[in-house]
Amino acid sequence: MSVPTCVFLLQLASSVAAPLACEKRVAYLDAEVRSLKNVIDQQHSYIMELQSRQSQQLLRIPNTHLGLQNLYRDCSEVYADGNVASGLYVIRPDGSPTELKVYCDMNNGGGWTVFQRRKDGKESFDRTWAEYSHGFGDSYSPDGEFWLGNQPLHLLTSQGNYDLHINTEDLEGNQRFAEYKNFRVDDEKDQYQVHVGEYSGTAGDALADARGLDPNSPCKGGIKFSTYDHPGYNEVDSQRCVRYSKSGWWFCRCGSDNEEEQHFKGPFEAMSDDGVAWYVWHGWSYAIRSVVMMVRAADLQQLPPGAEQRAPPLDPTMVHPRYDQ
Incomplete structure (x- = not known):
């Protein structure tokens, strides 16, 4: 070759x-x-x-009851006792078998017990019924994401008349708020059904269905809490809402009354992306930056000028006595 x-x-x-x-x-x-x-x-x-x-x-978890200790019942009593710095405090709501370490927000008049914070999406809110009942996440840091727990929230709001305050912030740094009178959460046997009264604020009434104002609402009997393993008012619709939003919430109908969406990557992206939505402000396709929810006793008396003011303890495990004892 x-x-x-x-x-x-x-x-x-x-x-x-x-x-x-x-x-x-x-x-x-x-x-x-x-x-x-x-x-x-x-x-x-x-x-x-x-x-x-x-x-x-x-x-x-066993219900190990505490002894008769004079603890604050909520952050309103913490504030009324002269503690005006936001931070961790120990409380024990009426009927609670254990003490609770909670974050008290002393802004906007003071005395707010924070029960939910969403900021950066690091904490998954796609949780089970038991986790939502007991609470989860990082409530110890000012920027930690968490849910205090439906059972503690029920005990807190069953002590008297409470207001609900919600702070929202969008991606441009604009801040708005929503506030509701007569906020209450029922116990577990009623599936932590939520009740809210009169609305005021600048963010829009995203809990209108819970107020019972719409005669055509599918939740005229009240809105019960839903998670992926424990549907609320309607099994099919509740499961769809939970999967749609990747979180537990007081769902009535998808596309309304739910700010517990996961964090979007930016405005006008698909609903499958991660984001927090406050639909009555920016609509469902816009991701707002954060949502913080808190409750306060409606009859809280403001501190008089010159009243003694104390900062929170350096040790967050320190037990505070009740101010009226």
Whole structure:
């Protein structure tokens, strides 16, 4: 065989082998992608299993009652006792078997017990019924995301007449608020049904259904809390709302009265993205930056000028006495 013929045959063999090698490489990468997808699916199932186990452990926590200690019942009593600095305090609402460490917001007149904070989306709010009942997240830091718990919220708002205050901030730094009179959460046997009264504020009335003003509302009998493992007013619709928003909430109908959406990446993105929405302000396709919710006794008396003012203790586990004892 001549040298040119040999070279030609080698070039031909090389050109045929190249596509074969490329196809093998693509097939290998496809197999790798499928393998990684299986790993991700397994990890997700494992996380959900751990979450379910944690929920079961929460249900088995014994109700160890405290002795007769004179603790503040809420942040309103903390404030009324001269503590005007926002921070962690220890309270024990009437009927609570244990003390609670809560974040007290002393702005806007003071005495607010913060029960929900959403800021940066680091904390998942796609939680079980038991987790929402007991609470979750980081309530110890001023920027931590958390839910205080439906049972503590029920105990707090069953002590008397409470106001609900909600602060919202959009991506441009604009701030608005919503405030409701006569805010109350029922106990677990009534699925933590929510009640709100008169609305005021600048953010818009996103809890209009809970006020019972719409005769055509599907929740005329009240709005019950829903999670993915414990639907509220209607199993099909509640499950759809929970999956849609990736959070527990007092759902009545998807597309209304729900600020507990996950954090969007920016305005005008799809609902499958992560975001917090306050629909009566910016609509459902806009991500607001944060939502903070808090309650305060409606009959809180403001401190007189020159009254003694104290800062919170350096040790957040310190138990404060009640101011009226």
